[in-house]
Amino acid sequence: MNDENILEFKNINKSFFHVPVLKNIQFELKKGHIVGMIGENGAGKTTLMNILGGVIFPDSGDMVLHGNLYKPNNPSDAIHNGIGFIHQELNLFTNLSIAENLFIDDFPRYKWLPLINRKAINEKTREYMGMVDLDYAPNTLVEKLSPGERQLVEIAKALSSNAEIIIFDEPTTSLTNRETQRLFNIISRLKESGKSLIYISHILSDVLQLADDIVILRDGEIVGKGKKEEFNVNKMISLMVGREITELYPYRKAEPTNIPVLEVKNLSQSGIVHNISFTLHKGEILGLFGLMGSGRSELAKIIFGLDSFEKGEVYIQGVPIEKYSPRVCIQKGVAFVTENRREEGLLMSSTIAENIGLVSLPSFARSIMRVLDNGALKPELQNIVKLLQIKSGDIYKVPAKSLSGGNQQKTVIGKWLLANPSILIVDEPTRGIDVGAKYEIFNILNNLAVQGTAILFISSEIEELMGLCDRILVMGYGEVCGLFERKDFNKEAILKTAFRENGNGS
């Protein structure tokens, strides 16, 4: 195996809106090697890979591919230069066959005729499927394959475009253990055949098993780099975590009570969550931490009545819920700020006033015709806008989509506050909003808890949970794997619990 560098990153810098997200990134990938890349959410891994893939462009710095300067203008440049991506969310057309997926961008034809040469694609497809141990007819529809097999189709697709460098971004999140093992065998074989790989994952033991070299990103910088022999899981976690928590969070003024308002008992839905039990108290902020695919958002959706469950019970104020739906939950004082404010939280083309009023309209209805009492509603809307400091023009004219991310999120919170909830579930409330707005949101949550609202705070950022919560519940693989009291908060321990590095790992 020769040791030439196939790909080099040289001093890559990138900022979004003057906030640096990548600082002087510099590392190299050798031919036939695997670089394992790790880092927390938001550390800059995805941005870096998007630069490599020609999706976005660096502010400064160069990439060198096969000794030549490489400046992709778009994703197809990257493909033509032999760079293939295997994404977290698979990019396959499930309604098409394996062969069609492989050749979707360039079907072999009969000379100049607009007819697809089926024979040729079937032969080639068999050849590439052989490379990834996939034993199906080329015309099998992708929707009939398991997630693991679909991943193999993606790899075959990358191979079919003559990829020399293949990037795996969290490839194992939706795979079973057996599929994962099969994937690792193929990865090893790709490496032996001279392909170079970048392997991005949250599962540190996998990274240690596969990679030759390891690169650790934190806040857009490389904080650790070297041969894998120099690393172990503990060292990797402490490098990833790094900085101490500073004053980014409001001081928790009040102690939570021990009056239970939301009790979840043995909640199960096969394939999603298993045997979940916890209690949320009045005035408490309970954190819910989990990695992607841990079932944290799914659990929230079940509690709010959006998705069904097979076993278990949910009690609100000590009363079991019988007929479950979002409407029933809202009437019982539950509020839910979802993780996708654009798709699920807001009516983007409606005004701010319409959005804030939406949940509470029935309580402003008068007479049998349910006429809106605008005289009573307007001051309430104004109150919410003032309380949350939503910065916008005329709230009766400005549509929600013209607001900044932070103000949009405050609008979503505002619509629930107007309904005066006793239980507030927030899912990734600070995603995609700037630091200042984050602090305001933390403050709002804190004040609500002081006034007695029970808050279930779901997040994939440990720091914000540690900064704000009274207790943190850790989820992994659809199960509760740990509960931390405030005095026991420790980032490494929480991460380890979520990764399940201490014990029955994946």
Next chain:
Amino acid sequence: MEKAKAVFSFLRFDLKGYLSSLLLSEYFILILSVVSFLVLIPFVPTIATSVNIANLFSNIWPLLAIAIGQTFVLIIAGIDLSQGSIMAVVSVVGGMIMTNEVDPILFQKSPIWGVFIGDKGGLLAGSPFAVPVALIVMLLIGIIIGFLNGFAIAQFKIPAFMVTLVSQIFFSSFAIFLVKSENIIHLPNSFTAIGSEGIWFIPYSMFITGAIAIFAQWVLDRTVFGKWLYAVGTNVRAAVLSGVPSQKVIIMAYTFSGFCAAIGSILYSARLQGGRPTLGQNLLLDIVGAAVIGGSSLAGGKGKVLWTLFGVIFLQLLGNALSLLNVPYFTIYIVKGAVILAAALLDVSRTRILQRG
């Protein structure tokens, strides 16, 4: 030279801004209607005669009544293709109940002979209750068919297009089946008066449609249900998450659409003095067209009764002018189709201009 260029570019810019603000104005269609009316006067002087204007207005009310129902359905991002067939069934059933006299030769073979109609006329022929009962039954039929449409769409999640298309075909055939394609005539005078008489110079049809229009706009503006309609049409998932009973809202919208079709059917049947199984057959383009020309979006979340009124005025004016110009019947439809397509294009470009900010 430089200066001239600058002035020119300024003018161009201003014109562009002016045009786009005109395009975005909710009165655009009304302005367009008035302008085309004025422009047409020298070419077709008869268009401005009092007889023609009265005729134009009397054509507006029945169509508006139906299009208001369609507007509600468009607001929730649905579509109701079945309004025409609801009109046909309603018209025939109304005739069956109240006709004073039927020709045995024409109707002996129809499945309702001897059950609903016979030698002595309709079910309640001659009774003082004939007209009120017929009106109630007619409205109920519209409401029931609308409810069934809405129920299938909300409960079984079948696309509205499919449900109402099937319902259109089923009920228009059913209307023809009931009377073997014959029109039921000899309706009581107190019924036909709805279509021909009025108080002072205001026709009854204007009163009825006007009342529905005002009520409908009030519902949209001032009630919880109105706000829910817009919310469901804008983003049904966000609406459900905010506790909006989306299924109920959808069913109500289609039920109201059926009710409006029944009102339209009553107005048309009274004016044409008969229960017609083919009533409303060619009306679908006008109904959806009027709402879309007015500015209701097929993508949902947008629509007003006032806009639909403008759309109806514009379409009726167009049809009226073309027939005064002696354009053949089918050619009128070709032109109408082109205009509605242009309106759909306008809807898309409006959205694009708004997005550009």
